[in-house]
Amino acid sequence: MNKTTEQDVSNPVEDAFVADAALAPAFFAWLCRMGDNALILGHRVSEWCGHAPALEEDIAMANTALDLIGHTQMWLGLAGEVEDKGRDADALAYLRDALQFRNLLLCELPNGDMGLTLMRQFLFDARHHLMLEWLTRSASPRVAEIAAKAVKEASYHLERSSDLVVRLGDGTEESHRRMQAAVEQLWPYVDEMFVTDAVDDAMAAAEIAPRPCDLRKEWDETVRSVFAEATLDVPGAVGFAQTGGNLGRHTEHLGYILAEMQFLQRAYPGASW
Amino acid sequence: MSRKEWPLWEVFIRGQHGLNHRHVGSLHAPDAEMAIHHARDVYTRRKEGVSIWVVKSNDITASSPSEKGPLFDPAETKAYRHPTFFDIPDEVGHM
Numbered sequence: 001m002n003k004t005t006e007q008d009v010s011n012p013v014e015d016a017f018v019a020d021a022a023l024a025p026a027f028f029a030w031l032c033r034m035g036d037n038a039l040i041l042g043h044r045v046s047e048w049c050g051h052a053p054a055l056e057e058d059i060a061m062a063n064t065a066l067d068l069i070g071h072t073q074m075w076l077g078l079a080g081e082v083e084d085k086g087r088d089a090d091a092l093a094y095l096r097d098a099l100q101f102r103n104l105l106l107c108e109l110p111n112g113d114m115g116l117t118l119m120r121q122f123l124f125d126a127r128h129h130l131m132l133e134w135l136t137r138s139a140s141p142r143v144a145e146i147a148a149k150a151v152k153e154a155s156y157h158l159e160r161s162s163d164l165v166v167r168l169g170d171g172t173e174e175s176h177r178r179m180q181a182a183v184e185q186l187w188p189y190v191d192e193m194f195v196t197d198a199v200d201d202a203m204a205a206a207e208i209a210p211r212p213c214d215l216r217k218e219w220d221e222t223v224r225s226v227f228a229e230a231t232l233d234v235p236g237a238v239g240f241a242q243t244g245g246n247l248g249r250h251t252e253h254l255g256y257i258l259a260e261m262q263f264l265q266r267a268y269p270g271a272s273w
Numbered sequence: 274m275s276r277k278e279w280p281l282w283e284v285f286i287r288g289q290h291g292l293n294h295r296h297v298g299s300l301h302a303p304d305a306e307m308a309i310h311h312a313r314d315v316y317t318r319r320k321e322g323v324s325i326w327v328v329k330s331n332d333i334t335a336s337s338p339s340e341k342g343p344l345f346d347p348a349e350t351k352a353y354r355h356p357t358f359f360d361i362p363d364e365v366g367h368m
Contacts, residue, residue, distance in 0.1 A: 054279070056300050056311035063314050160310060167307075 015142040017208060018082055026202035028083045029102060030209060032092070033199075033246050035075030036103035039093055040254070041124060042068030043261055047111055057114075060160065064121070067153040074146040094265035098254045105245040106189040108254045112182070115168060115175065119182035122161035126222045127193045129158045130215045139207035162226045169230025180232055191241035194219070199246075281330040282308040284315075286322035294326050302327075 017023060046065035052058035076089035087095075106124060111117045132154050135147035168175040196213040203209040227234050244250070264271060279301040285294035297316050302308035308327040317325070336344060348354070 054301060056302065056315060059318075060311065060314040063318065163306075163310070167303075 013141045017140045026199045029199045030203050031079035032102040035072050036101050038068040038071040040103040041107040071150045094262045099248045102246050115178035116182040118164050122165045125158040125161045129154045134210045166230040169232040187235045188238045188242045192243040279303050282327045283330050284312045285326040287324035
């Protein structure tokens with residue numbers, strides 16, 4: 001993954017949006033949202049490494065985590081270029097504090113049991129895949145290029161997580177109970193995936209990215225059909241949706257993730273091996 | 274407490290089009306479809322293959338090591354079964 005990214009950086013495709021100063025603040029914020037979602041969820045999933053219930057699932061989870069960290073390198077690398085203040089992907093990942101992170105709250109929620117982890121993954125994958133598919137046709141060639149690489153992995157993620165949601169939802173009494181509990185617990189974080197603000201409007205106006213709210217209908221259809229097969233109930237509208245992650249207002253969990261993830265770079269600045 | 278283990282599957286991977294599927298190892302999975310997924314995750318992380326076969330280890334009938342003698346010894350002295358007595362033209366290349 002490293003190698004491909006380096007090659008791209010040394011020989012990037014022409015993209016006028018990258019140097020567009022007027023667009024830069026929104027473009028940078030949007031790229032951080034993409035990169036931070038992948039980074040924080042990737043870190044969460046990696047916490048299962050060595051702890052998953054079966055060796056085969058352990059490796060599958062680690063693969064997913066590594067795919068997401070790979071996406072992070074590409075998104076935050078481009079974010080650093082757009083920002084043009086000398087920060088690279090590492091600086092953005094390791095040297096920002098919680099208030100500067102732009103990930104969805106869903107991505108930072110603790111793993112819980114395997115059921116919760118897989119449900120969180122499925123809800124995210126269903127949206128991630130729609131987003132990346134759209135982005136392969138982005139007006140920004142750099143964005144389209146990253147999306148073309150990432151969507152291959154994201155489509156496998158979605159295939160895997162939807163398959164497991166069906167198996168566990170329509171599995172034993174115990175697995176069904178846990179999956180339904182996971183849905184109830186995560187549902188208040190669903191609406192945030194489709195919140196659309198000025199940053200998204202600017203990206204949509206430039207035809208770089210879709211407005212998240214426009215992905216909702218198709219997402220609903222995917223989730224409904226998978227839940228139907230999984231014999232899981234789709235909860236009604238939530239009274240109070242949890243939002244704010246993409247503006248930097250996070251749950252208390254993000255600080256703990258960053259403490260663990262950033263410790264080395266903070267304690268030994270510039271350390272490498 | 275009894276722990277219900279997933280059955281064992283043998284995994285075969287075709288490295289590239291035109292090559293045979295080769296046995297690469299085994300893994301546990303609840304059914305064939307998941308065995309394919311697991312095989313993808315465990316055995317093709319470095320782009321090792323273009324096709325995967327899985328078969329339940331239980332469904333493989335193996336020859337017994339104690340029968341090794343009667344099965345294989347008779348072939349030992351039959352060098353003429355190797356096609357080494359033909360002259361192969363250079364243009365044919367490796368066979």
